Amino acid sequence: MEEKTDKVVGYIEYLGAGGMIGEIVPYTSVEKFKDEILDSLDCGRPVTPVVFSDELDEPLQFDSDTYFPWGFRSEMRVQIPYEIYQTNRRDLVFMEYSPARLAAGAKDYELVYKGQMERWETLDSIYSRHNRDDRPNAKTMRSVSVSDIIVTHKDNETHAFYVQPIGYKQVDNLLPELENATPSKAEQHER
Structure with a gap:
C-alpha cells in the first residue's frame, strides 16, 4: 500500500550493488521511520536516511554512538515537475514507438497536464496515478496510455519517455x- 505523501517526514534510500540507490521508500510516521533506520543499521543493510527537518515537530534524535556508514542527510522536501503530452491523431493513439516514430513527431502532441512528483516516485507512479478513477484532470484528458509522452525534470535533467505496452522508451x-508545443485547454497545474 502506498503511503500518503502529504506529510512525509523523510525517506530511506536502500542501496544496492556499488552503492547505487535501488529503492526509495517514504515515511509519514516518525516512529516507523526511526525504527526502520535502526533495524537496517542493526542488520547491516546499506541505507541512507534522508530527513525533512522542516516537516518534523522536533529534531530526529539517535543515540550518540549511532553510526551511519552510508551517510545521513537532512534536506528540504522538493517536488519534481513533470508533464504529459497526448496526441489526438487516431492513427497514432495506442501505437507502439517503433511504427509511430516513422509516422509522427512532436508536432502531433499537445501538452495536456503539468504536475509534481516526489523524488521517490517513478514513471510507473505517474502512470498509475493517471489511470485511477480519481486521477487528476479526469474530465479533460484521457488516462495515460501507450503513445503518450511523459517529460520529467529531475536532478537538473529533462527527459522524455514514450509510454510503451510494457515500459517506456x-x-x-x-x-x-x-x-x-501548444498547451491544450485541458492542461492543469495540480497534484
Whole structure:
C-alpha cells in the first residue's frame, strides 16, 4: 500500500550493488521511520536516511554512538515537475514507438497536464496515478496510455519517455519540439 505523501517526514534510500540507490521508500510516521533506520543499521543493510527537518515537530534524535556508514542527510522536501503530452491523431493513439516514430513527431502532441512528483516516485507512479478513477484532470484528458509522452525534470535533467505496452522508451530527441508545443485547454497545474 502506498503511503500518503502529504506529510512525509523523510525517506530511506536502500542501496544496492556499488552503492547505487535501488529503492526509495517514504515515511509519514516518525516512529516507523526511526525504527526502520535502526533495524537496517542493526542488520547491516546499506541505507541512507534522508530527513525533512522542516516537516518534523522536533529534531530526529539517535543515540550518540549511532553510526551511519552510508551517510545521513537532512534536506528540504522538493517536488519534481513533470508533464504529459497526448496526441489526438487516431492513427497514432495506442501505437507502439517503433511504427509511430516513422509516422509522427512532436508536432502531433499537445501538452495536456503539468504536475509534481516526489523524488521517490517513478514513471510507473505517474502512470498509475493517471489511470485511477480519481486521477487528476479526469474530465479533460484521457488516462495515460501507450503513445503518450511523459517529460520529467529531475536532478537538473529533462527527459522524455514514450509510454510503451510494457515500459517506456526514452525519446529525448523530441524535447526541443515538445517544449514548443501548444498547451491544450485541458492542461492543469495540480497534484
